[in-house]
Amino acid sequence: MPFTELQNELNERAAQGLLRQRRTLDSPQSPHITVDGSSYLSFCSNDYLGLANHPQLIAALQQGARQWGVGAGAAHLVSGHSAAHHRLEQALAAFVNKPAALLFSNGYMANLGAVQALIGKSDTVFADKLNHASLNDAMLLSRTEAKRYRHNDMAQLAQLLEQTKTGRKLIITDAVFSMDGDLAPLPELLALCERHDAWLLVDDAHGFGVLGEQGRGSLAHFGVASPRIIYMATLGKAAGVFGAFVAAEQIVIDTLVNHARSYVYTTATPPALAGTVLESLQLIGEGDALREHLRELVAQLRSGLAGLPWKLMASDTAIQPLLIGGNQAALALSEGLRERGIWVAAIRPPTVPQGTARLRITLSAAHSTADVARLIEVLHELAH
Numbered sequence: 001m002p003f004t005e006l007q008n009e010l011n012e013r014a015a016q017g018l019l020r021q022r023r024t025l026d027s028p029q030s031p032h033i034t035v036d037g038s039s040y041l042s043f044c045s046n047d048y049l050g051l052a053n054h055p056q057l058i059a060a061l062q063q064g065a066r067q068w069g070v071g072a073g074a075a076h077l078v079s080g081h082s083a084a085h086h087r088l089e090q091a092l093a094a095f096v097n098k099p100a101a102l103l104f105s106n107g108y109m110a111n112l113g114a115v116q117a118l119i120g121k122s123d124t125v126f127a128d129k130l131n132h133a134s135l136n137d138a139m140l141l142s143r144t145e146a147k148r149y150r151h152n153d154m155a156q157l158a159q160l161l162e163q164t165k166t167g168r169k170l171i172i173t174d175a176v177f178s179m180d181g182d183l184a185p186l187p188e189l190l191a192l193c194e195r196h197d198a199w200l201l202v203d204d205a206h207g208f209g210v211l212g213e214q215g216r217g218s219l220a221h222f223g224v225a226s227p228r229i230i231y232m233a234t235l236g237k238a239a240g241v242f243g244a245f246v247a248a249e250q251i252v253i254d255t256l257v258n259h260a261r262s263y264v265y266t267t268a269t270p271p272a273l274a275g276t277v278l279e280s281l282q283l284i285g286e287g288d289a290l291r292e293h294l295r296e297l298v299a300q301l302r303s304g305l306a307g308l309p310w311k312l313m314a315s316d317t318a319i320q321p322l323l324i325g326g327n328q329a330a331l332a333l334s335e336g337l338r339e340r341g342i343w344v345a346a347i348r349p350p351t352v353p354q355g356t357a358r359l360r361i362t363l364s365a366a367h368s369t370a371d372v373a374r375l376i377e378v379l380h381e382l383a384h
């Protein structure tokens with residue numbers, strides 16, 4: 001039976017400390033969660049501004065359901081594209097300073113669709129080796145030649161671009177690397193695009209809402225703007241809701257509407273969600289105090305963990321990974337925290353490279369300084 005093979009593969013994963021298992025939340029997403037009946041202080045959501053359970057957004061979703069019902073009922077190109085979706089697309093484009101935007105069901109599908117629609121067999125994609133899995137899968141789907149460069153290595157990227165003489169060129173990168181928390185050098189990337197007539201797809205899943213003036217994201221953070229930039233961000237992280245969008249020149253968006261298979265062949269997200277994201281956009285824009293508090297928590301954590309045997313990776317963002325190394329060691333530390341009421345997931349290969357298992361600590365504006373002090377205290381206790 002093929003089941004025996006599957007079982008052997010899972011057993012092997014378990015033996016290497018790589019088996020994945022889910023835990024069940026019995027509470028809304030928040031710094032204080034209930035999991036399998038016990039309460040925990042959590043440091044592993046991407047709800048960076050604490051909006052996932054915000055009363056104003058709950059009210060917007062309820063109001064949206066009254067106005068639009070619950071399901072979109074059809075794909076955008078059939079009869080599923082509502083005025084709520086349309087208004088949100090216009091607001092998102094304006095918010096990130098782009099001419100047009102297109103909503104996708106989620107970030108994974110947005111990346112698949114954008115790369116597949118813009119790049120064909122005779123073109124080339126250039127990708128950072130630490131990009132998110134969805135960008136890697138997007139390259140596979142586009143059946144194009146993929147050239148991966150060492151993390152943030154602009155010299156190597158320049159060389160690869162130099163060697164590529166024909167076809168369209170697309171550089172794809174996380175803006176904030178999801179498992180590392182560091183930033184891609186967007187000004188340098190854009191300069192390379194200009195020199196080599198390439199496009200730049202920026203995945204701002206972890207920058208949108210958090211970085212830049214009014215939380216407008218990584219482009220605003222770096223002060224870069226160009227028609228060459230195709231901007232993608234998710235709406236289920238800092239925005240606290242669900243979904244994703246691509247913002248770009250109108251002609252790029254028209255191309256995606258026609259050719260992005262993950263856009264065309266799927267049901268539109270519920271219009272009530274679009275209305276909720278519109279409300280979230282308002283909160284993000286007004287959220288300077290939240291972002292300031294988040295920055296203070298990052299500084300508190302970094303100075304508090306300075307003396308530990310494990311090192312925090314170089315990051316200024318809300319993603320603060322503590323590098324452990326071995327899979328079992330990372331799991332053991334995560335378990336030690338759990339026994340003391342703190343929830344931080346161990347991130348292991350293949351999500352991160354071999355030998356770099358880590359605790360991916362994420363901070364949220366919803367955390368208090370007392371929450372972060374507790375994490376610091378328990379990690380010191382576990383180190384001794």
Ligand SMILES: *Cc1c(COP(=O)(O)O)cnc(C)c1O
Binds near residue numbers: 106132206234235
């Ligand atoms: C989370 C994430 C995605 C996927 O977004 P979803 O909306 O969760 O599907 C894409 N890229 C990066 C960098 C991410 O962190």
